[in-house]
Amino acid sequence: MSEGPVRPKKSRSRSKPKSNYSATRRLMLKTKLLRKAESLLDKEKEQKRIERDNALNERAPPLKLSGLSVQELQELCKDLHHKIDIVDEVRYDLSIKVARNDMEIQSLHQKIFELKGKTKRPKLKRVKKSADDVLGAMTDNKLMKTDFKANLKTVKKEEEKKEEVTDWRKNVEAMSGMEGRKKIFDAGQ
Numbered sequence: 001m002s003e004g005p006v007r008p009k010k011s012r013s014r015s016k017p018k019s020n021y022s023a024t025r026r027l028m029l030k031t032k033l034l035r036k037a038e039s040l041l042d043k044e045k046e047q048k049r050i051e052r053d054n055a056l057n058e059r060a061p062p063l064k065l066s067g068l069s070v071q072e073l074q075e076l077c078k079d080l081h082h083k084i085d086i087v088d089e090v091r092y093d094l095s096i097k098v099a100r101n102d103m104e105i106q107s108l109h110q111k112i113f114e115l116k117g118k119t120k121r122p123k124l125k126r127v128k129k130s131a132d133d134v135l136g137a138m139t140d141n142k143l144m145k146t147d148f149k150a151n152l153k154t155v156k157k158e159e160e161k162k163e164e165v166t167d168w169r170k171n172v173e174a175m176s177g178m179e180g181r182k183k184i185f186d187a188g189q
Contacts, residue, residue: 063076
């Protein structure tokens, strides 16, 4: 019987695999990634700000108030109030639609939950039993019940002697005053 070379046993513990990078290299890579992410976030914020400014300028151009008379300013104010009223109506209508949709979504979620709850059944394990096994199990259970009752021991209960319980208040009343002291004195003699 010749045995091959002896190999060391592999440990079964699952430790982290050794990294190919040193700790300083990993730290440097992390800092570079963080700097890149920060610069991307700054660019994204700037882009959003530019888009917002463009949208505002498109929807509401800056007002040119210089050189307008009082009558023209009043007309401009009336026009702006009218636009504000229209925007408020649209905003209100949209908020109502959103609220309705939220309620509908919530009711649909509730219906789905109810449907899932009714149809969900636990998975049962398949048990293979023959007809003889089933009949044997049924008859064995009946015999076991009768045998169990027959093997029970009878235990006699002993009546414990109970001390006579008296009301402590009667004792206090009986011992109070001169009569109680006389009883104590007489009991001592």
